[in-house]
Amino acid sequence: MSGPDRQAAADRAAADAVHAALISRGSEASPQPRLEATRRAVELLGDPQRSFAIVHITGTNGKTSTARMIESLLRAYGLRTGLLTSPHLLRLNERIVIDGEPIADRALADNWDDISPYLVMVDAELAANGEPALSNFEALTALAYASFADAPVDVAVIEVGMGGEWDSTNVADGDVAVFTPIALDHTRFLGDTVAEIARTKAGIVKPAATVVTAVQDATAMIELMNAAAHNESEVVAEEVGFALTDARLAVGGQLIDVRGRAGEYRDIFVPLFGEHQAHNAAVAIAAVESFLGDGTQRLADDVLAEGFATVTSPGRLQLIGIEPSVLVDAAHNPHGAEALGRALMQSFAFDSITAIVGVLADKDDRGIIEALDPIVDRFIVTRSDSPRAVDTDELAETVTAVAGPDRVRIEPDLAVALAEARDEAGPNDAILVTGSITLVGQAMLIAREQNWML
Secondary structure: HHHHHHHOOOOHHHHHHHHHHHOOOOOOOOOOOOOOOHHHHHOOOOHHOOOOOEEEEEEEHHHHHHHHHHHHHHHOOOOOOOEEEOOOOOOOOHHEEOOOOOOOOOHHHHHHHHHHHHHHHHHHHHHHHOOOOOOHHHHHHHHHHHHHHHOOOOOOEEEEOOOOOOOHHHOOOEEEHHHHHOOOOOOHHHOOHHHHHHHHHHHHHHOOOOOEEEOOOOOHOOOOOOOOHHHOEEEEEOOEEEEEEEEEEEEEEEEEEEEEEEEEEEEEOOOOOOOHHHHHHHHHHHHHHHHHHHOOOOOHHHHHHHHHHHHOOOOOOOOEOOOOOOEEEOOHHHHHHHHHHHHHHOOOOHHHHHHHHEEOOOOHHHHHHHHHHHHOEEEOOOOOOOOOEOOHHHHHHHHHHOOHHHHEEEEOOOOEEEEEHHHHOOOOEEEEEOOOHHHHHHHHHHHOOOOOOO
């Protein structure tokens, strides 16, 4: 092995050790509903989150795609950007993006080494007060903010981990607070109604910030308006302050027209599929207009085209294989599954679709399957390696109750399920892997290891 290869291997091992250290702090599925612990950590680090501007984004579905669009547009304008998203598909580095690229292994490890002594100090203070140590996501948030300050970046697009009010990312003050559609999800932590969930998510609204929101359920919109009024913040709502006026299929994506805050934008190519992604793009435009010119400056057409041309959204209706077509989508709740179903019908014309599904515990598995049932011809029930994955026999009972026994079979091994589905598929058939982000990530890893991933 050459010197550079040895160094790359050492750097990768060091980055993987950071991931292991975070995992040792517990599961991200069980967050600590508090801010003081993260606030103390970043305080000891010199409040790195105050060294750059912030666009903060929350919602139930579409957060990551919209965040990626916003980041790409800001970068096209010549700003040095940071991007924090959750969760990752293959490696931790994907979640901390600097100037369009996942953080380098060595930078990730060095930043972790820099902040670790301070995290230990906070852990000791928490223990003295009878509180749990910093959680996985609390430590990750501190790492991301420190990494962005070290880069340094001009602006960071920050996706919440869960909720908003007590999410650890909320130790930062967003100049623009962005809301994608809010629906039921994480009800154990966020509330049993859309209104309760919206109230928690509205916690990211800070004094004098601009609130940019997609179309919302009426009860959710009331909560956002209340939060904005309390913080003397301007609200820019889809269909009022801006709107998607047209979307039509194009090779490799779609062309959209948007009425923005500062002008009309026509024939914008977005290399993503589905009407929901067209609406996400409209929200992203309004957010960038709000950030760059307080909604008064029209975005340059060439920069807008460049920004959208480079957008990717891994794991969101992504084609990872051909002959046969294999698509992955991280839909993990009914709202996301409904958007996935509409996108498949609008953007593709397959003869049949086989869905390989696996769901995590505490998710509305029946709601997901009911949303997919009208567009799927057969289901293969499997599970990811996650300890939270629902047992295949248990999930198969739910799928069978919706789709009928003739359309369902069980294959606990995802690699086998993929191989069988690909062998059985006709030239114009599709295989869809969906139900959880962990399942999608594992499918992509299998495709890469077997050398059929695009």
